[in-house]
Amino acid sequence: MSSLYVCLSTVLLWVSGRGYEYYYNDWTMRGPDEVIAEEGQSAVLPCRFTAPFPGRTVSGSVIWFKKDSLSRHVPFNCIYYGLGHSRSKLCENVIQKDGGNRYRFVGNLSDNDASIMMEGLNQMDSGYYKCHVDLDIGNFESLELMSLRVRAAGGNVPVVSGTEGGSVTLPCMFTPPSGITLQLSVTWMRKEPYQHKVTFRAQSNGSWTRVNGGNRYELVGNPKKGNASTRINELSVKNSSTYLCLVEHKGWNKNKPNDYLVQNETRLQVFQITELFPIAMLSISLGLKLLALLVMWIILLRDKTRKEQE
Helix, strand or coil, rough: CCCHHCHHHHHHHHCCCCCCEEEECEEEECCCCCCEECCCCEEEEEEEEEEECCCCCCEEEEEEEEEEECCEEEEEEEEEEECCCCCCCCHHHHHEEECEEEEECCCCHHHHHCCEEEEECCCCCEEEEEEEEEEEEEEEEECCCEEEEECCCCCCCEEEEEEECCCCECCEEEECCCEEEEEEEEEEEEECCCCEEEEEEECCCEEEEEEEECCCCCECCCHHHHHHCEECCCHHHCCCCCEEEEEEEEEECEEEEEEEEEEEEEEEECCCCCHHHHHHHHHHHHHHHHHHHHHHHHHHHHHHHHHHCC
16 A cells, blocks of 8 residues: 555645636546646646545546547546455556556545556647546546647756765756746656655745655756756665656636646666775776876887987
8 A cells, every 4th residue: 555655646736726627516626727748758647536425435447538639538547446455456556558558547546636647758649638537426527628738859858866875956947838827836756656755836925935845855946947956965775766847837828827737757866885986996997007008108208219319
C-alpha cells in the first residue's frame, strides 16, 4: 500500500486555479482546462472527484476517453477492487498498452483521485480527454473536456548531477500560454515511484511560499520570467530519479477564464563521494603522466638547443 500512501497527487494543484469543475447530484469532478507538455516527455492528466457517501471504501474502474472528430476511444481503463482486497493494487500499478507502455495510473481512488500519466508524448496525443469513474456507488464523468497540447521538443531532457550531501538545481524553463496569464503554483513530482515532493504557491505580494513539501527544496527561479528552477539541498543517492515540474497558470481564452498546467521533465543523478573517488584518482594519474611527459620534452628540447649552440 506504500504507493497509495505517497500519492498525495495533484490535489495540491487545484486550490486556487480550479480549472473545469462540474457538479451534479452530489458528484463533482475537476481538473485543468489544458495540459501543455513537450514531445518525447511525460504529462500528468489530473482528475479529482468527490462522490456521494464520503468516507466509504469504494471499488470500480477508471476510464479515460479521448474524443476525436467523429468518435471517442478508450486509451486507458483499469479496475480497482478496493482497500484490503488481494487484487487492490491492480489499478494503481496498471500500465495500459497503446503503441507501447505509455499510460500509467498515478491516482488513488481511496483519495478520490483518478489521474493518469502519459509517457513518450507525440503530436498525435494532442486532443481532448475526459475522465470517467464507474464505482460501486455509481458512475460519473464531467461534461467538460480537458485539452492536451503537445509542443514540439525544445531539446533533450535536462540531466543534472550532484554528490551525496550536496545541493543541485533542477531546471524548469517554460513558455507561458499565450495571452494574459498569472502563475498560481509550482509543483514537483517524482516519476518513480510517483510521489509529490514540493509545492510553491504565489502570494498576493509577489513572493512564493512553500505550502507543502520538505524544507530541503528552494524555488530559485523566477516563474514570472518562465523559470521555475528549484534547488534540492542535502542530496541523497535515493533522490536519483526523473522529476516533473508542473506550473499552474490562470489565463483567458475566448473571454473565458482557463486553468493551464505546463509540464516539464528533468533527470537527477546523485553519486556517492566514494563513487567519484576512482574517477578523481584516474584524473590525477593521467595528469601526473602528462606532466612527466612535458618535463621530459622540456629536457630533451633544452639538450638539443645546447648541442646546436656548441
